[in-house]
Amino acid sequence: MSGLRRFLHTPEAVAGVVILAALFAMALSASLLFPGDPQSIAGPALLPPFQDWSLPLGTDRLGRNVLAELFHGARTSLAVGLAAAAAALAVGAVIGTLAGFAGGLIDEVLMRITDAFQTVPGFLLALAFVSVVGPSLGVVVVAIALSTWTGPARVARAEVLSIRERDYVAGARVIGMHPLAIAFREVLPNALPPVLALSSVIVAAAILTEAALSFLGLGDPNRVTWGGMIAEGRTVLRTAPFLSIVPGIALVLTVLGVYLAGEGIVETTAVKRGLS
């Protein structure tokens, strides 16, 4: 309880949570407020914002409702961000735990693979993967996970290296638990908190990567994405700048929200640990 109170006393964290809550509300209400296909043509093309209150943010080059696209885009951004981060954390934690716990040859092999992934710039890897496999939502998630799992893997391994020398692990060994069971039931849960602290950074990076892929035309073309909206607006940047600015602001706020909320959580837990 005191943790929550402390959390709520950090203004940045509150701001982050409020933004995130608004985003989730947007994503969840998208289908209720704007039923049907958000890409359907709703009015005259290139209507500027605040002119027609049935289309408050105006329309894009084909006459699609920008507000509807923004709401449905929130859904894609959050879904991709969360799914990619979850996948990256899961893969990273498992590989890091295995490497750290097993040690020796397995550790060497897994860590060299991690090194190999880390030497390739993450975005480039995602770009190459999507352009080879072909753009769709699932592929984009995998591509982003592929380029971000190395961070959690390294953190998990470092944590596991210290945990595996603890007495309770030795105890588990003595009572004859299977090494894999020790690794995943005893060690991994205790190694998780610092790994999870990476999640806000990863979610934010994933959302940005998804937007960048869509901007380059490698997003799922059958879904509205903020990156895709910016890319489409770019061709008319001089005449209708709002088409790029609106999703751009949404993107900035989302990443900021995720980051602030994540920082808040990390700080709260750090303070708690420091006190105890």
Added chain:
Amino acid sequence: MSGFTISRRTMLAGSAMLLASTAMPTLGRAQTPKKGGRLVLAADSEPRNLNPAIVASNGVFFISSKIVETLAEASFDGKDGLAPRLAVSWEGAADGLSATFKLREGVKWHDGKPFTSADVAFSALQIWKPLQNLGRTVFKDLSAVDTPDDLTAVFKFAKPTPFQLIRNALPALSSVVPKHIYEVGKIEDNPANTAPIGTGPFKFGEYKAGQYYRLTKNTDYWGKDEPNLDEIIYQVLPDRTSAASALEAEEIQLAAFSAVPLADLDRISKVPGLKVISKGYEGLTYQLVVEINHRRKELADVKVRQAIAHAIDKDFVVKTVFLGYAATATGPVPKNDPQFYTSDVPTYAFDVAKANALLDEAGYNKGADGNRFSLKLLPAPYFNETKQFGDYLRQALAAIGIDAQLVNNDSAAHIKAVYTDHAFDLAVGPPVFRGDPAISTTILVQSGIPDGVPFSNQGGYKNGALDALIAKASETLDTSARTDLYKEFQKQVATDLPLINVAEWSFISVASDKVGNIANNPRWAVSNWADTYLES
């Protein structure tokens, strides 16, 4: 498109009158081309092979047409729409088995060697016929080129070939390259393919990848007192939004081929010192076409194809996707073609109810989710407009219960998916009409074309009657009978819809007021620019 041209022409005429009445001396000066100067313009692609005799495409012509010339160029007022270049006169034999070209005297290659009929014979037999993307069809029956003297070339055909077709093909297909350069080694690997040597008003200067192409004045050019410009620089600006800013900053003086996005034209036309010109592309009409894979059983049904045609609001496409810089299409020949176009074809008005009724009639009823069936839609990535039309088509199809899933590919992957792997149900393509249906239009619907030929019928469409009509037209020598056959061709295509023609568009140039003699022929952007000049 034609409507727009006329209004602009009228407007230009009007403003010229106004100028004449108030500023006579200025106008007088503007009419005398000034010598010298460097024209800097935007280039949005960097073709690797600059040999227009092998790669007859607008991207290549844009640069190489100033260096390598053709036998004749398109013209607004010349006989049969042609103006002489390397040939001064041409005539087809009555039996269609030969065509005689008289060549220009005193023409020299950029390396100083004289230009002769041997160069024409070599180009035609060794390059146009076997290697050129378009020449393979048009010159398929060319058997020999006789050269009785240095200035006469007689084309011999194994089968009667309509001279109308050869004539219409001259501006795009007849780039002459020097025999003495190309006869050594493999033609495809010749260094002159990347640093071309021609007879044109400009010589190839240098190419810096990602930066620019530089062409310099050919002081030995055959045209009297031509060219006017000293240099042409093609500044590589792959980002479409940057061309407009570069024009405004006076870094470049010309952006052709719609390098300035259509949505910016309205704004930029109000910038002092810049003009928006829609003339000069009449001979380069692009067609917005829905390509159909007839291997899909639903699409093999003509009722389904008609329903799709009825579902597309062509006026909306012209107004919204092309912002008015296009015309709606009725069939496979564009409305602005002076020789072949006929409006006497079945048309498909925008009518969603009728489209739905046709689909019900065809037996494809709406399922519980409102969908009849699902299709894969591949919009060609070459133009913003083809991509946008893909987005629109998805919505238009949703309205009639067809769920279209968009698949985006890059250029190479798109060509492979559609024309080699046939991994599409519908595709959006931009074929070009090149002045004669036999050059690059009949190939879009004709059967028996091997897999992998880009911009051809790869949808598995087969119609014996249409094939017979195309075959007959290809050997009909009489111009009016041949024209009638192509009118019948348009009617049959519009009836059976092997593909759906949606709109026809061309390009827009934006130029500084200082650039003179712009858009003075129907292929201006890809002509030789010998008379183009810059006022200081």
